[in-house]
Structure formats: C-alpha cells, structure tokens
Amino acid sequence: MRRLLIRNPDLTGVEKTNLTSAYSTGVTLSVISTFAFAANDLVSVGNQGEEKSEVKKVSAVASDTSLTLASALKFSHPKDTPIYRISWDQVEISSKTTGAWSVVSTSGLQYDKNDTVYVDATGSAETYYRWRFNNSVTSAYSEFSPTFSGAGFTEDQAGYMSRNIRKVSGAGINVISDTEIVRALNQAQDIVYAVRADWWFLKFEDAVGIATQEHVFRYNLDTINSGVAGTPSTATTLGYVDTVLYRYNDGTTDQKYRLRYKPEAEFDELITDANRQPDDWVTCYTIRPADSSSINGYMEVYPTPDTASRGTFYVKGFTQVAPLVDDIDKTPIPLPSILENFALSYIERIRGNDKKADYYEELFYGPAPTLKDNRRLTGIALLEQLQKRSEPVGQPKSLVRFQGQKAMSRLYGNTAVPGSRDDIHTNYW
Secondary structure: OEEEEEEOOOOOOOOEEEEOOOEOOOOEEEEOOOOOOOOOOEEEEOOOOOOOOEEEEEEEEEEOOEEEEOOOOOOOEOOOOEEEEEOOOEEEEEEEOOOOOEEEEEEEOOOOOOEEEEEEOOOOOOOEEEEEEEOOOOOOEOOOOOOEEOOOOOOOEHHHHHHHHHHHHOOOOOOOOHHHHHHHHHHHHHHHHHHOOOOHHHEEEEOOOEEOOOOOOEEEHHHOEEEEOOEEEEEOOEEEEEEEEEEEEOOOOEEEEEOEEOOHHHHHHHOOOOOOOOOOOOOEEEEEOOEOOEOOOEEEEEOOOOOOOOEEEEEEEEEOOOOOOOOOOEOOOOOOHHHHHHHHHHHHHHHOOHHHHHHHHHHHHOOOOOOOOHHHOOHHHHHHHHHHOOOOOOOOOOOOOOOOOOHHHHHEOOOOOOOOHHHHHHHHO
16 A cells, blocks of 8 residues: 655646635635636635635636636635635546556545645555646646655655655745745755865766767767766766776777876967877866857867777766756755755744754754864764765875876876886886
8 A cells, every 4th residue: 555645736826816705605706806717717715735725616707806616615714815726626646567557546636735645555665656637627637747656755855855844844835835945955955065066975987988089189078977886877967077087999908097187278288280190099188168069068188089999088077966856856965864954944044933943054054163073963064074984994094105206197198007127216216
C-alpha cells in the first residue's frame, strides 16, 4: 500500500474576488467583482489549505457583483471569504511497475488541504507514479508530473525538503507558497556555492575524454561528461576547470600528462602565427568564455593537434550547483538539512519572528570561525570541516617539498620519465 501526497496547484496569482456578504444557502454568491469570471468556470471558495474550502462550477455570471453556481455549497462561508478562479478540479493518477502506464484513479482535488491524498492499496516500493490535472468541465489536461518512485523521496530531494519545512514550521500555503520555498532552497544552494566553488562534492573528472581533431585547436567543453567510477553520465554543467590531462597514443608511445594553463593574454602570444606548425604533443591550454553556442565555454590548446584521435583531453574540475525545479530534483550538498534551516529562517522572517529566524540562520551559516568547539559546528561551517576530510590522511605532511630544477616544466606538458642517473641529476640537483 502506498499513500500519495499530490501537491495541489498553486493559486498564487490566479484571478480572485471576495464575498461581500456571508453565504449560508442557495446558489448565489455576492462578490466584489465578477470581472474575468465566466460561465463554466471552476471556483474554489475559501483559502487553499483551510478547512471547508470547496470547489464548484459557475453556471452564470448574474451581474457585475453576483455569481450563480451550478449547485449549492456544502458549508457556510463568512463575509470576505476569497473566491479563486481555478483551472483544475481533478487529478488523474497513473502507475506502472514495468510496461505501459495505466490510470488507477481520477480524484477530486482536495483544496481544503495543501496536498491531495490518494491511497493505492496495491502499490509498493517498486511502483512508479505520475499524474496530471484535469478540468472536468472542459476535459482539458495539464502536462504530466515527473515520475515518482513508490519508495518515496530521499532526504536530498526537493520534495522531501519542502514537506519537512512545512512540517517543522507549520506554515501553510497562505503563509508561504511552494514556489517561495523552492526559491529559498535555491538561494541557500547559491550561498553555499558562493562560499567556495571547489567543494569536494562538486568535483568531477571527465571519464570519456575529448578526442583531438586534425588541425583543430578549439574544443567545446559542452562535450565533457562527469563519470562515476569510470562510467560516463550525462553532460556536465561546468563550474570551472581545475586540471586538463592529455593522453598521447600513436600505437607505440602511450603517455598521459598534465597540460599547463596559460592566461588568455599569454596564450594569445603563442597563437599569433596563423601558419604555426601542428604537433600532436600538446603542451598548454587556455579557457575561453561561453557564448550562445556553448554553456561551458571552450578550451583552446597549443600546439594545434596534427592528427585526429591521436590524443585525448581529460578535464578535471568542479560542476555548478544545478537549481531545484521539480520535487524529484536532488541537491548535491551532502547536508540537505542546512538548506531547510535557511528556508525556515526565511519563513520566520515573513512571520515577523526575528529571534527564531536568527536561530535558524545561525544553524545555516554555522558558528563564527573563532568558535573552535566542533560540538557546535552546523551548516556551512560544518561543510568546511568536512571539506578537509576529502584529503588523504595516511601520509604525513611536510611544510616544504623540494621539487628540484624546472619544476613547472617537469610537472606540466610533455614530460619524459628520467631514464638515467645523469637525467635525474640534471633535473633534480
């Protein structure tokens, strides 16, 4: 058995009026204005999430201040009760485990709650669900929702965080909309990303590589892919490049080394000669900004490769934090609760409860750097501590590491392994 909570359509911004006198019986509603209302419209009487809110069809617009309903309301409603013009009054729910989707229910939307509740008696963790809203009068449908797993949300998904925020705060739709909650979560992500772009949880290495093309020195970075354990995944939205490795393989020699980064001005000096000779032993690169044809920008290399597919570029770097849009979207931040704390602070500010807002805000940012007690670490300060744990701890650190002569040229570009004692003596001593 699975209990589904289907988020009701957001009524923020829809056409709205109010009762000018209390309703008790009959099919006539006295309202401030009937502008933008018409026959066969659907209306919700009462605020979303409030007990006794109910949906009815308008049969006629009797006057500029009077609506006629198709049937009487179930409950009495006081003066000033809001009347919303809504697009949907039903939700069509489909499910599948394997194979094709099948409709399991067409249920009325429960506007007296924040979510419409449906219980699937035959559902399991292996069942998948999707739904779309329906207008029973016009038979129009909305787009389908994303596909949801019967196993429920995980704590890093936007749907889990949003519902957790509502549970902790007790805030209904009338206090903060779903859109505002997601906006607050995205703002919190942006703040975390702004603190430092090289968080360990954003690090990636291109597992596929970009093959060289004959006499081409400019490569679109939209083609890079982040890989998990060597397995390619979807295209990466690049935050910034950390390192570029280059593998030269002509069938006889197979060598992989780091390319040296050159600032644009310095790189431009290298490519001033339009007739420069190509060479498959690439030594350096620069990054060019994005444009309308590339989200991630471009990498230019020197020398220009001479042979197609003789070399491969492997980009290492850090991804951007993708915005949360749908309930199934996941945050890469390993402590999702700190995003919830930011949203809770936002809600308490709206309520005018600054003291409680300050409390949640401190949980989000964490204690000041002068407070060294790790028992009090929360939020971004806790992430900073976890950042240090991404480094190996089994090797002792040294304050100074002697790299010998020509350290940069030996670390970057085409580097041959020393083959004799004389080579070692020349390069290192």
